[in-house]
Amino acid sequence: MLECMMLIRAYEERLAALQAEGAAAGICTAVGQEASAVGVIRALGPQDKILTNHRSAGHLLARGADPGRLMAEVLGRATGYCKGKSGSLHVSAAELGVVLTSTIVGGELSLATGVALAKKMLGEEGIVACFFGDGAACEGIFHESLNLASVWQLPLLYVCENNQWQAFVHRRETMAGDHVSGWAPGYGIRSMTVDGNDAEAVLAAATEAVAYVRAEGKPFLLETCTYRLRGHFEPDDQSYVDAAELAGWRERDPIPALRRRLLADGRLGAAELPAMEARVRDTISAALDYARSSPFPALSELTTDVYA
Structure with a gap:
């Protein structure tokens, strides 16, 4: 878990x-939230499906995504997971069970119930894990999703990564x-x-939650309280x-802890x-070399994969 x-x-x-440096488009990072991603993903099985949000790199890498293909995707290269079209x-990475990453806040919540319902109706093994933030939890779709998951008794693990910030607005301004x-x-x-x-606490809690959803076929909500150490979207000062709050949370950085x-x-x-x-440095260096040496998509790819 530490190396991941x-x-x-x-x-x-x-x-x-x-x-x-001007060499990549803007991104939403989840620096400071790594323990949440690794702990939850480690509790899931290969048959489980994942829906996540705009801070998805941790979930994807913890799930086993190839850093080179992931970086190629962000740099818009044809060797990326979505042929360089998703940024x-x-x-999405079907081979990893990652159904989608949604940049629309709460978008994954609106679809997770459907994925879980499909699993139930088709009699498929596994559960569905849906990652979202405290900002999405303040939207109506959160309540609609939980209501349907409860009524339909769906095998759905909701994971709210409460990182205290909703874009540029603090959680205290939007939640009672x-x-x-x-x-x-x-x-x-x-x-x-x-x-x-x-x-380790996240892993233990997620293991318990996953076991419950698997055994009972019912939804469960796991809230991981963490903190976003970088801005909402790069660049962000x-x-x-x-400053005092940020410094306090830096002292609780999950990696050195x-x-x-x-x-x-x-x-x-x-x-x-x-x-x-050294392994981490070499992996990132090789990933960047792979991404930079990969071709951009051909013009003929412009209208392919529009629906699937």
Whole structure:
């Protein structure tokens, strides 16, 4: 989990640097939220489906996406997962069970019930995991989705990554309470809130939630409380963010937190860390080389794959 989190961080920071250089389009990062992505994805099985949002790189990489193909997609190259047509905001990868990435806030919530209903009607194995943020939870589609999932008893794991920010607006400006999980019981849906910056805690909570959805065939809402350490969309100077709050959350960065714990517990040897860091650097370097050397889509691709 630690190495995967490091890979996600390095991938997103490299893309942000490319954007700053004018070598890539703007992206939405999830720097600081890596523990949530890795912990939940690790609890899922290969037969499970995933729907996610505009901060999807962590979910995709944790699911096993090839960093080179992912970076090629963001750079608009034909070797990307969607032939360079999706950018960073609409990636889908059927072979990974990633049905879609929606840049429309709450868009994945509107479709997750349909994917879960299809699984139920077809008698397919597996569950559906839907990732969204606290901003999407403040939209009507969140409540419509939960209501239908409850009424239809769907095998659907809702994962609210509460990162405290809804674009440029703080959660406190749009929500009466601190947590989204408390809204689920009103629909007859079990829920849980977990420290989203603790990868092992997220894994334990997600494992419990997934087991429940799998065994009962009913929805569950897991809220991971985390923090977005970079701006809403690159480039973003975060001038709207309280400096003291940001500094406090940086102290709770999930990557050094897990690293310290593993070293202290003896589960990670000091000599292993440099090798891990080197693998991550080499992987990102190779991914960028692959993306840059890949061709752009041919003009003939302009109107292909419009519907599927």
